[in-house]
Amino acid sequence: MWRETVSRAAGLAACLLLGLMPAGPASADPLGPHRLGRPATPEAIAPWNIDVRPDGAGLSPGRGGVAEGRAIYAARCAGCHGEAGQGGAADRLVGGQGTLASSKPVRTVGSFWPYATTLFDYVRRAMPFDAPQSLSDAEVYAVSAYLLHLNGVVPADAVLDAASLPAVAMPNRDGFVADARPDVTEK
Structure with missing residues (x-):
């Protein structure tokens, strides 16, 4: 018991000496006691709040088809993912x-991904690799349509938008098991 008390006191003293614990009450200043950063305003958060959920919540307006997607893919994606998405310097799609x-x-968009909306979310957020978030929403819909077509998921004349994309049935949609952890829920 005595050793635990001494050890705790030594640890607390070390934290105070190193400045890892506040010496007084919490600061009311939004920048904190060290005045670092800036407050996160709704305007500052909005450009980063672009997630898309499996049910389509968060999809943006716009539309794009397979034909447009073929041209955009050739210009912006094929250099890394190969001409027909079969792989190159980057992953096979x-x-x-x-x-x-x-x-x-072989985990690809057509074999592994459970939701078409995840494809839209990822392409919009992270692609092309050299210029993330540079594609318009219509271009992201078009590239998504083209990749889904290459995987045999949608026909050659498919045009996708916020209403049709969540309705796309992916081949591996039922290939995942529910996660019973209380902090993980599907929305």
Whole structure:
């Protein structure tokens, strides 16, 4: 008991000496006692608040089809992902159906991803690699349509928008199990 008390006191003293714990009451200043950063205003957060949920919540206005997507993909995506999404310097995006239970699964948009909305979210947020978030919403819908077409998920004349994209049934939609942890919920 005595050793625990001494050890706790020594730890607290070390934290105070190193300045890791506040010496007094919490500061009411939004920048904190060290005056670092700036307050996160709704205007500052809005450009980063672009997530899209599986049910389509967060999808933006716009529309794009397979034909437009083919041209955009050739210009902005093929350099990394290969001409037909079969792979290049970056991950393969097409194929892999039926391989997930094999010893060498091929995880692509068409074989692994459970939601088409996730494709839109990822492309809009992170692609192209050299210029993330540079595609317009219409271009993201078009590239998504093209990739889904290459994977045999939508027909060649498909045009996607905020209403049709969440309705796309991905081949591996039911390939995931529910997560029973209380902090993980599907919305």
